[in-house]
Amino acid sequence: MTHSSTDNIVQTLENWILGARAGVKLPTSRELVEEYSVSPVTVRNAIHVLSEKGLVEVRPGVGVFTKPHRAARVADYGWQAGALGALQNDLPVITPAQKTGSPDVIALNNGYPDEALLPTDQIRRTMVKVSKEPDSLKRSPVRGLPELQNWFSHQVECSPRDVLIVNGTQSGLTAIFRSVVGNGQPLLVESPTYWGAILAAKQSSIVLHPVTSDEEGPKTEDVEKTLKSTGARVFYAQPHYANPHGRSWSQKRKAEILELVRKHDTFLIEDDWAHDFWFNRSHTPIANQDADGHVIYLRSLTKSVSPAVRVGAVIARGPVLHRITAHAAAEAMYTSSLLQRVALHIVSSNAWNKHLNSVRRELKQRRDDLLDALRSKAPEVTVNHIPAGGLNLWCEVEESIDVEKLAQVSESNGLLISPGQGWFPTDPTGSFFRLNFAGSRSENFSEAAESLHRAISEIRQ
Numbered sequence: 001m002t003h004s005s006t007d008n009i010v011q012t013l014e015n016w017i018l019g020a021r022a023g024v025k026l027p028t029s030r031e032l033v034e035e036y037s038v039s040p041v042t043v044r045n046a047i048h049v050l051s052e053k054g055l056v057e058v059r060p061g062v063g064v065f066t067k068p069h070r071a072a073r074v075a076d077y078g079w080q081a082g083a084l085g086a087l088q089n090d091l092p093v094i095t096p097a098q099k100t101g102s103p104d105v106i107a108l109n110n111g112y113p114d115e116a117l118l119p120t121d122q123i124r125r126t127m128v129k130v131s132k133e134p135d136s137l138k139r140s141p142v143r144g145l146p147e148l149q150n151w152f153s154h155q156v157e158c159s160p161r162d163v164l165i166v167n168g169t170q171s172g173l174t175a176i177f178r179s180v181v182g183n184g185q186p187l188l189v190e191s192p193t194y195w196g197a198i199l200a201a202k203q204s205s206i207v208l209h210p211v212t213s214d215e216e217g218p219k220t221e222d223v224e225k226t227l228k229s230t231g232a233r234v235f236y237a238q239p240h241y242a243n244p245h246g247r248s249w250s251q252k253r254k255a256e257i258l259e260l261v262r263k264h265d266t267f268l269i270e271d272d273w274a275h276d277f278w279f280n281r282s283h284t285p286i287a288n289q290d291a292d293g294h295v296i297y298l299r300s301l302t303k304s305v306s307p308a309v310r311v312g313a314v315i316a317r318g319p320v321l322h323r324i325t326a327h328a329a330a331e332a333m334y335t336s337s338l339l340q341r342v343a344l345h346i347v348s349s350n351a352w353n354k355h356l357n358s359v360r361r362e363l364k365q366r367r368d369d370l371l372d373a374l375r376s377k378a379p380e381v382t383v384n385h386i387p388a389g390g391l392n393l394w395c396e397v398e399e400s401i402d403v404e405k406l407a408q409v410s411e412s413n414g415l416l417i418s419p420g421q422g423w424f425p426t427d428p429t430g431s432f433f434r435l436n437f438a439g440s441r442s443e444n445f446s447e448a449a450e451s452l453h454r455a456i457s458e459i460r461q
């Protein structure tokens, strides 16, 4: 009889527990004795059984509580297929350049410099210091902190009022594409060009029109012809150390393109992402030559200060800045004042120029080390242009090699590279891939080149 009473109460309580959340208190022993008309011994035995089954936790002097007990229910997301409907575009969730690997992987896919090239200790100290400043936790004005706008205005010849601080220039690009180019409208781009610009444009269903380039930059006649034939009002470009290939426009070509955008009443988006990363000679932004608001200038601090300090600027003159600001504010409202203050402290400190000089020396050395490693260990890889700035080598292999496959095989051997397709606004013109020499140290380059060589040989078989 006692045995069966215990079973009954165990069964009843088990059902109750399975329907309850974890951490819920069970009725007291006295309440259970009364409710089930059983003896205190029966209740004690039942609690013991439930505890053995891992369903309850007995906290002496406090009570008995339900434990997390149920295996997670397999969720049914099938309904979302209908609710979400057709895909608006084919944006990847994570691009090859954004992949992260385990610490033992050699990552030459990433676009950001490693810790050794960043003022890491200074940033840590500055974050603590800045957090104690009276206004550091207040909301930033929509266009950014006046002191930081002022700093950016000295980087290009403009007024602080022409500066909009953004959460990294990627969000600046999105705001420009939405507000200035417009959904579904044409946009001129170089080919290849920055994958993030391609994705931001696709997000707004913008139609990309590549223009052809030569050694000096985009061909002026082709830009003019394409502006006319497409009716595009905007040309997105990287005149200095372009990502991915590291080429820069000649002075003559810069002047011609600026003249052309003036003549056609159009905008040039000058993405000066590598402004801090020249190896031999600094450069002057095209925006400096622009008096009438044709150039929308982008300048990022995330690669020279820190990827964790996501601060960049859009600099534009005239009503166009209001349009861009409206979109940026609709998306993000404002940029963290804490991060803006950290960035400002770093770039206006005495140590900043010294830091940049040593970064440039180290980047140039890494570029040379990676080139040497490729020449000696992976001779099938061609680098057509040796960049005088930036963070990347744009590599080519024979056309029959599928670079997606090359990236897969390399990854399985512990090397991450970025296959080139993502940098082409339309069709890739060869088997290209990008190697970044800033995110990994020179001592890894020899192993990386050997790994590439092995992967290429494997694919050829």
Ligand SMILES: Cc1ncc(COP(=O)(O)O)c(C=O)c1O
Residues within 6 Å of the ligand: 111, 167, 168, 169, 170, 171, 194, 196, 238, 243, 271, 273, 300, 301, 302, 303, 311, 312
């Ligand atoms: C050419 C170019 N433009 C813009 C960006 C965006 O940089 P961020 O959003 O970190 O400022 C990148 C990042 O890799 C880039 O390579």
